[in-house]
Amino acid sequence: MNIINLENITRIYQLGSEEVRALDGISLRIDKNEYVAIMGPSGSGKSTLMNILGCLDTPTSGKYDFKGINVSDMSDNELAEIRNREIGFVFQTFNLLPRSNAFHNVELPLIYSGIHSLKRKEIAKETLTSVGLEDRLHHKPSELSGGQRQRVAIARALVTTPSIILADEPTGNLDSKTGGDIMLLFNAIHKQGNTIILVTHEEYIAKHAKRIIRLLDGKIERDEKNE
Amino acid sequence: MSNYLFELKEGLIIAFKAIRANKARAILTTLGVVIGICAVALMSTTIKGMDIAFEEGISSLGSDNLYIDKWAWFSDEEFWKMRNRKNLKLSDYEKFKNLAQLPIAVAPTLWIVKKVEYGNNYVEGTLITGSTDEYLKTTNFDFDEGRFFSAIESKSSRNVVVLGKEVADHLFKSKNASEKYIKISGIKFKVVGILKKQGSNLLGNFNPDKQVYMPIGAVFKHFERASNRSIAIIIRAQNTSMVEATKEEAEDIMRRIRGLMYDEENDFSINQQEGLTQNYNKTVGVIKIAGLLITGLSLLVGAIGIMNIMFVSVKERTREIGIRKAIGAKKRTILTQFITEASTICLIGGLIGLILAILLSMAINKFLPTSIQFDTVILAIIISLITGILAGFAPAYTAAKMDPVEALRYE
Numbered sequence: 040m041n042i043i044n045l046e047n048i049t050r051i052y053q054l055g056s057e058e059v060r061a062l063d064g065i066s067l068r069i070d071k072n073e074y075v076a077i078m079g080p081s082g083s084g085k086s087t088l089m090n091i092l093g094c095l096d097t098p099t100s101g102k103y104d105f106k107g108i109n110v111s112d113m114s115d116n117e118l119a120e121i122r123n124r125e126i127g128f129v130f131q132t133f134n135l136l137p138r139s140n141a142f143h144n145v146e147l148p149l150i151y152s153g154i155h156s157l158k159r160k161e162i163a164k165e166t167l168t169s170v171g172l173e174d175r176l177h178h179k180p181s182e183l184s185g186g187q188r189q190r191v192a193i194a195r196a197l198v199t200t201p202s203i204i205l206a207d208e209p210t211g212n213l214d215s216k217t218g219g220d221i222m223l224l225f226n227a228i229h230k231q232g233n234t235i236i237l238v239t240h241e242e243y244i245a246k247h248a249k250r251i252i253r254l255l256d257g258k259i260e261r262d263e264k265n266e
Numbered sequence: 267m268s269n270y271l272f273e274l275k276e277g278l279i280i281a282f283k284a285i286r287a288n289k290a291r292a293i294l295t296t297l298g299v300v301i302g303i304c305a306v307a308l309m310s311t312t313i314k315g316m317d318i319a320f321e322e323g324i325s326s327l328g329s330d331n332l333y334i335d336k337w338a339w340f341s342d343e344e345f346w347k348m349r350n351r352k353n354l355k356l357s358d359y360e361k362f363k364n365l366a367q368l369p370i371a372v373a374p375t376l377w378i379v380k381k382v383e384y385g386n387n388y389v390e391g392t393l394i395t396g397s398t399d400e401y402l403k404t405t406n407f408d409f410d411e412g413r414f415f416s417a418i419e420s421k422s423s424r425n426v427v428v429l430g431k432e433v434a435d436h437l438f439k440s441k442n443a444s445e446k447y448i449k450i451s452g453i454k455f456k457v458v459g460i461l462k463k464q465g466s467n468l469l470g471n472f473n474p475d476k477q478v479y480m481p482i483g484a485v486f487k488h489f490e491r492a493s494n495r496s497i498a499i500i501i502r503a504q505n506t507s508m509v510e511a512t513k514e515e516a517e518d519i520m521r522r523i524r525g526l527m528y529d530e531e532n533d534f535s536i537n538q539q540e541g542l543t544q545n546y547n548k549t550v551g552v553i554k555i556a557g558l559l560i561t562g563l564s565l566l567v568g569a570i571g572i573m574n575i576m577f578v579s580v581k582e583r584t585r586e587i588g589i590r591k592a593i594g595a596k597k598r599t600i601l602t603q604f605i606t607e608a609s610t611i612c613l614i615g616g617l618i619g620l621i622l623a624i625l626l627s628m629a630i631n632k633f634l635p636t637s638i639q640f641d642t643v644i645l646a647i648i649i650s651l652i653t654g655i656l657a658g659f660a661p662a663y664t665a666a667k668m669d670p671v672e673a674l675r676y677e
Binding site for chain 1: 283594596599
């Protein structure tokens with residue numbers, strides 16, 4: 040079953056009088072339980088593509104179907120709902136709420152989907168346990184190591200059982216040992232049947248994925264299997 | 267609805283966290299609202315206190331009283347027209363008293379202003395009311411010492427006086443005044459009674475505390491010639507519901523005494539304390555509005571402080587807003603969150619301000635009968651909530667409409 044279907048997507052930024060074509064006619068299909076790495080040098084459009092895939096941004100033109108539903112011209116609130124239910128974000132800089140403990144950070148997406156307290160607490164705890172943080176529930180991000188912070192972020196991404204996990208340079212701020220552990224965690228998550236899209240410029244990170252899409256100047260340069 | 271309540275609850279938790287994280291800032295911001303709410307609450311209680319004081323003062327004069335006078339007290343009738351009216355004489359009063367059925371008391375009055383002396387102590391410009399013993403029945407006076415002058419003293423125009431509390435205090439300090447003699451224009455008068463404090467400075471010189479009472483005959487004997495001055499007749503109705511009927515009867519009798527034809531205008535006026543109340547409302551109404559506007563301004567300044575700090579807070583937490591949006595917060599959610607935060611600060615400030623106002627009103631109570639009423643408390647709470655919502659709206663709206671991509675990139 041295909042989850043993501045992009046047809047001829049362009050994204051044009053207006054920088055003063057100059058037009059920047061960050062994405063220039065991207066067509067792409069991603070199926071359920073795929074493990075995709077998006078690669079490219081900086082300025083190739085991978086961040087823009089990720090923002091559009093993650094429904095944080097909308098394309099200037101083209102059609103984006105998410106699970107068969109056209110999201111290219113959805114309202115902000117509808118997009119917020121899609122992000123909440125269908126997409127789990129993992130960022131390079133973790134992006135945890137600094138004043139909230141691990142537990143509350145993971146619980147937050149469930150608050151936004153309106154799940155009530157008891158059930159919420161149960162799911163959040165379960166998810167944190169699944170990433171190996173059952174004894175760090177009440178630690179604030181500042182009291183956790185980089186690897187642990189990224190695990191909290193991964194738990195937060197997983198907690199609503201989304202259709203895709205979008206990870207933007209998830210190991211970029213970690214040492215290679217911890218980064219390796221995080222990649223193992225992603226591999227395990229993929230084995231459980233999740234769909235993962237990984238944005239990276241590191242070959243050895245991209246090697247974990249089963250499919251590598253290379254971008255250059257806003258276009259798909261190559262799209263190949265990686266077995 | 268339950269969804270809103272849910273968001274409100276989460277908003278509150280977030281708000282308390284945010285306030286705790288920036289204690290010093292929150293305290294300073296709250297201070298503006300504390301002062302604003304305190305000022306508004308105090309002003310509204312003070313206004314209430316003035317009203318109560320005025321009403322008490324009015325009722326000490328006798329609230330169901332009518333005053334037949336040559337002059338209309340509170341009317342736009344032309345001065346020259348009234349000046350040409352005939353004076354009211356003591357004989358008019360006698361006739362009136364014999365004819366009137368409805369009033370429970372009828373008394374003549376004549377006001378003069380004199381210096382009163384006792385030894386080296388004196389009070390300049392004291393209002394002296396000349397009347398009969400029946401005057402007492404038109405008032406609600408209580409006595410500290412002694413009594414009002416009697417019918418016999420009144421009839422025979424004896425040199426006796428009853429002193430208002432303030433006059434007595436000035437002349438005698440803390441000494442006993444009963445049966446002592448005071449001097450007015452060199453003439454000796456025996457003090458037969460001193461009134462209890464009636465206590466309303468809002469009535470100015472008409473405050474009984476500042477007056478001296480003596481038989482009207484004595485006034486005419488020593489100070490005024492009867493032909494020169496017009497007296498007034500005080501009538502007390504049986505109760506408030508009888509005031510109108512008593513007034514109609516009085517008008518009727520007066521027209522008969524004056525021998526007016528049916529098409530002639532009244533050549534006298536019947537005044538009511540209602541006029542005094544209207545006058546009070548007119549004057550104090552302006553003070554009330556001005557007072558509330560000025561204190562309202564201080565609350566506005568407090569609100570602007572909140573708005574300012576909320577803008578700063580939104581800017582600082584741009585990234586947090588981006589994160590929240592990325593994981594699914596809707597515009598409404600972000601809006602609710604920041605408005606809740608602003609309202610919480612305002613509400614806390616409002617409650618502190620209210621407590622302060624209650625303490626201060628206890629101090630003010632020494633001068634004016636003020637105490638913060640339950641409705642003021644409720645109103646203050648509602649006002650501080652609304653202030654928070656209004657002050658929080660603009661910053662919250664900026665937060666709500668942030669672009670998540672931009673917000674996440676913000677350093």
